[in-house]
Amino acid sequence: MKARKRPTLILAIYFQTSGFGFVLLEYQLSPVDWGAPEVRGHDRAKRCLRQIDSLLTLHTPDVLVLQDTTRRGTHRAPRIEALNHQTLQLAKQRGVPVRTYSRPQVREYFEEFGATTKQRIAEIVAQHTPALALYVPPPRKPWKSEDARMGIFEAAALAWTYLRSSAGAPPF
Amino acid sequence: MNVRRPINYLRSYRLRWGLSQKELAYLLGWDRPDIISRIERKQRSPTLQLAMACYILFDTPSAELFPDISAGIEQVVMARVQEMYETIQGDPSRRTKKKIELFEDAIARADQRKRAPIT
Numbered sequence: 001m002k003a004r005k006r007p008t009l010i011l012a013i014y015f016q017t018s019g020f021g022f023v024l025l026e027y028q029l030s031p032v033d034w035g036a037p038e039v040r041g042h043d044r045a046k047r048c049l050r051q052i053d054s055l056l057t058l059h060t061p062d063v064l065v066l067q068d069t070t071r072r073g074t075h076r077a078p079r080i081e082a083l084n085h086q087t088l089q090l091a092k093q094r095g096v097p098v099r100t101y102s103r104p105q106v107r108e109y110f111e112e113f114g115a116t117t118k119q120r121i122a123e124i125v126a127q128h129t130p131a132l133a134l135y136v137p138p139p140r141k142p143w144k145s146e147d148a149r150m151g152i153f154e155a156a157a158l159a160w161t162y163l164r165s166s167a168g169a170p171p172f
Numbered sequence: 173m174n175v176r177r178p179i180n181y182l183r184s185y186r187l188r189w190g191l192s193q194k195e196l197a198y199l200l201g202w203d204r205p206d207i208i209s210r211i212e213r214k215q216r217s218p219t220l221q222l223a224m225a226c227y228i229l230f231d232t233p234s235a236e237l238f239p240d241i242s243a244g245i246e247q248v249v250m251a252r253v254q255e256m257y258e259t260i261q262g263d264p265s266r267r268t269k270k271k272i273e274l275f276e277d278a279i280a281r282a283d284q285r286k287r288a289p290i291t
Contacts, residue, residue: 032183032184033184033187034187035187059179131187134190
């Protein structure tokens, strides 16, 4: 008996100050899992990696999408650059292909939709992925730090950029 | 080597509707959220009561919510249907005719499901 082919699972992770945001997409616009676990305190890099490891075990994605934090890519804090690199190594150990995109690449893609700010990108993603609409944070006040939920949309934006670059067309 | 684990959409549905594990466990008839956590982490299979309760809450059949479990069950059942279908051929009784009718229907439905696009 022929078994039905399992869809491609794309896991995108975006690191932020207090943890990371992630989205697991199945097909182009249907998220299976998402979240922004907050990881604070000392040892947070180790704990972040442990959580990512369990995500990789649980979902066994076909591809992992990360931010490009190399010299050619986006400049981030050294802690985040190291974490990004460790995640890349972890995925390689597990045989999961990794794709990386810099912030200018993501921004360039979303400019097509007239979205140039993080908030606007989050709104565009939520517009096309209603399941995530509940998680769009309110516009950030200048005196407030960024909402952790923004990490979900940063990760989704990376996944969309991957889909665009692999398919050559927008994901809808 | 990566081993593919069964996919389930319980977490997707819960997150989509902004429910916590505790709230979902309560709505589905459990006192503690552990059961939801274990099913979401694919550490245990959903019970029939949970699958039916999910259908009532989300209006989603369990085959859609837990597709890999459903596919596994379908594979076992259809293999046995095929086996029995072959065995009873040639028996002219009315009971056998009825069974053949059922099996042919089931085989046609299974083929239709395989051809249907996954949405």
